[in-house]
Amino acid sequence: MSVYTTVGHAELAAWLQPLGLGELIGHAGIAAGMQNSNYFVTTTRGRYVLTLFERMAPQALEFYLALMSHLAGHGIPCPQPLADAEGRRWRPLAGKPAALLSCLPGAGEETPTVDHCRIVGETLARLHLAGADLANPLPNPCGAAWRQSVGAALLPVLAPAEGELLADELAFQAAQDYSSLPRGVIHADLFRDNVLWDADGRLSGVLDFYFAGEDALLFDLAVVANDWCVDDCALSGLLAGYTAHRPVMPAEMAAWPAMRRAAALRFWLLRLEARAQPRGGEVVTIKDPEHFRHMLERFRLAPEAWPR
DSSP: BOOOOOHHHHHHHHHHHGGGGOOOOEEOOOOSSSSSSEEEEEEEEEEEEEEEOOOOHHHHHHHHHHHHHHHHTTOOOOOOOOOOOTTOSOOOEEEEEEEEEEEEBBBBBBOOHHHHOOOOOHHHHHHHHHHHSSSSSSSSSSSSHHHHHHHHHHHSSHHHHHHHHHHHHHHHHOOOOOTTOOOEEOOOOGGGGGGGTTTTEEEEOOOOTTEEEEEEEHHHHHHHHEEEEEOOOHHHHHHHHHHHSSSOOHHHHHHHHHHHHHHHHHHHHHHHHHHSSOOOSSSSSOOOOOHHHHHHHHHSSSOOOOOO
């Protein structure tokens, strides 16, 4: 989350009125993430999160907000979009579509244990099962087609070593056939900073669904493994938690090494794109692409099979 669009106190107070949340006390920008403008909002009725969507079509926004409502109704601890009396979950604010969501308790965990990884695996599987009956999901906005398109556009601006690596990985991924793998709605961005934990070690929140969409479920699991699992024990915990709720197919096990590469590629590209096309804002987070470049290189040199 970042702040690209500044919101004044008076205009926010007027925007909040239809939600009936009392008087606005204050709001403060959230300096984390990369895509949208986010604020903590405090009123006389409580604390909330305001998101202004910088570059999102109304159809996509409707899907993301409906998805969070759907998942919350199935017991997934995710933010609830607040609707006005007319049922609108978003309205324009400062020239951008904006939504107010519940603020969940807890804090992130930067050094997760095996138990954290197991719980995240269980939650991810439950999320996949809960999203199975959501009607008309949008495709993963950063799926295979996006990776090929953005990768090709970035090739001319990369250093020779980066370009050679990217071109070869794009060719490798284009040759993969993931069509037989189970598909459904995925979170696609379930990093450590998008999960909250309470003081007793319980998972209290799953955040930031704005990259969600329909894709191979295994891709989502690979995204989580790449960020959460620093060793084999953590990975075993994650996979044990996940497969306790959704057993994986032999075809998924076989595709695991290539899918972990696809997940690393996706975030390398996202960060390369942000580096090549920086956006101005009051508070902007730009993350280093080298982390995922090195991860991709490691997976290419030493593919990691599904643990037996």
